[in-house]
Amino acid sequence: MTTGTSKPGPLAGIKVLELGTLIAGPFCSRMLAEFGADVIKVEAPGNGDPLRQWRVLKDGTSLWWSVQARNKKSITLNMKDERAQEIARKLALEADVIIENYRPGVLEKWKLGYEDLKQLNPATIMVRLSGYGQTGPLRDLPGFGAIGESMGGIRYVSGHPDRPPVRIGISIGDSIAALHGVIGAMMALRHRDVTGGRWNGKQGADCVAGQGQMVDVALYEAVFNMMESMVPEFDFAGVVRERTGGALPGIVPSNTYTTGEGMNIVIAGNGDAIFKRLMSAIGREDMANDPGLARNDGRVPRTEEIDAAIQQWCSTQTIETALATLQAADVPVGKIYSVKDMMNDAQFLARDMFEQHQFADGTPVKLPGITPKMSETPGQTKWLGPELGAHSDEILQSLGYDEAHIKMLRDQGVV
Template sequence: MSKNTSGPLKGIKVLELGTLIAGPFCARMLAEFGAEVIKIESPDGGDPIRKWRVLKDGTSLWWSVQSRNKKSLTLNMKHAQGREIARKLALEADIIIENYRPGVLEKWDLGYQQLKAVDPSTIMVRLSGFGQTGPMKDLPGFGAIGESMGGLRYVSGHADRPPVRVGVSIGDSVAALHGVIGAMMALRHRDATGGKLKGEGQMVDVALYESVFNLMESLVPEFDHAGVVRERTGGSLPGIVPSNTYTTKDGENIVIAGNGDAIFKRLVLAMGRIDLAGNPELERNDGRVKHTQMIDDAIQAWCDTQTIASALEVLKAADVPAGKIYSVRDMMSDPQFLAREMFEQHQFADGTPVKLPAISPKLSATPGHTKWLGPTLGQHNDEVLLSLGYSPDAIAAMKQDGVL
């Protein structure tokens, strides 16, 4: 099958009105699969993520990934003409993505209802801390707050210590993925009801805390029906035994998931623990749960005799799911990552090489494609404005007047 690298979203226009993580990550995925994404940035420095974490020549390395394939248009949204241009782009777009506090777009005449009144096919993805309704809708809500309120932080870490965070902005990223899913479903519905000209658009209301809450498995029915509050349990998976993190004699961390009944038997036999393999109380998960500590201690005692390499070799031969906990250094040289082409080689404008993470998921016929790295601030001003019908003289005047 031949591959079409223009992407499955070729012809879809997206307007990104947002900064930092959730909204831009949502738009990034659409851009990676062929959508034309125009990102509006403030002329005064642009998206703050341009200055986050590790910088190269004053610009974040994160920016090269988060804004790849996007077009940067600077607009002063305090200026009437800036808001007018944004409105034109919004009414042209198939999808609008925004992550301002509720009410901000309405002040700019860019709210969902305001646009829908002109174009009923408008699709707007709105990402915010607490959603567009409810008593907390006007409060600031970053991913860390969403992770806390949505339940993730409460169950993360060890029981005798305060909750910990995941080492990345998982709340924002999970919300972004919900935004992508919602956008695709809304686009499908619009196309099924008449397309861009006649179809029915809708608002996709994504709250960060609800996106995290959506991941929390059986949390609610366990509490409602059985009064169980899931607590922090370190590296283990409560109620599913054994599934934990152990340490080998060379100081490496290994995750061993021997929680399937047949898998557990293969695991303990590979460890030389025939006594555990023959114990009828341990044949099923509900029986093993009662002996969690004993089983974990036995696995750790075995790991104390193994290097990471020997442990993985034994467990692989026994068909037991296990894996080393990888750092990025491990990933960059790992045969699986390399075989799956999970790194892309690019270069900055000055010719300096840089690797980026490859695009996921992998589509067999219309895979994602990196066309360019994150743009310089306002790099596409002229291109976008000329496409809207503004003349070079008008664009020059807007630059003079502080619109761009």
């Protein structure tokens, strides 16, 4: 298996325990692992995280898994068994950050809730990702990313006005929630460190620890946080933003247009100076010099007229001539990329957005590169998503379990 460089990441020394499955929680801890955190992922014996069987498989394991679980260590624990819960508790007390995305109340049932752990380790930081958050009348309902996207507002504005709302082609709600979890974890670590730092493992008067906290991320709220000016627009002016297809409502022109050979192109000419350059480039000096169109508030009422002029020009161009003309005029423009386009694009390649790795059997595979780019402490892929329970023995031995005890736990289905 190809590994990254040995340079430590900015989160080197940070221990993370992941108690979760599928997307939101695991994506949150994935980003921490990419930048050096030591992430231990707890999985159920047998099949492990359901994501292992999602989408395209290689030898029975998802290709997605190789990305979502890269740099993580896998331990299997049957969390229905009290002995497994005790192992998880030991790992949680050693962790700087615990990330979980069970339904509210599940960890409390196992005596692994935030308040349970806080009593033992005041520096406990727990990132909790759930559909509706840890409070409120809906807290106990199951809430996947699709529901969060619907309730949070993004589904309502996605698609064309004459058709039902559409979903984005990825699990965007889970991913947005995960990023909020990462941000919350970083802020909580900062607060812990300035209030005393990591717990020294002692109780009572000898206890030394900064202040931990719970980071409560609701999927619908994370999506809602992306909804720009919707709330004040409705509250002040009664405006409900609706579906507008490829256009960006109230910001003109910014839309998707079709070239002569039927290719789609995105043009964002909504800056005042950019608009003038755009209209000059497409031969519409009349519109470029129209004082009524000099500002966005003047262009909005004439959106259809402006879009029609741009579309008429695009229909006489190939996608390459359109791109070349508008790029020369310093107008933001781009074609809509498929993954095939991305993997052959000079910009993606120049930015190292694809990493070459290989599976254990030597089969090569490309993974997406790591972002953001950091000049001194870049992220890296040390290993691909591990086999189920690949690190169980190592982790249990670090907790003081000897080989005989580990064998007994395995024989009895605890690990």
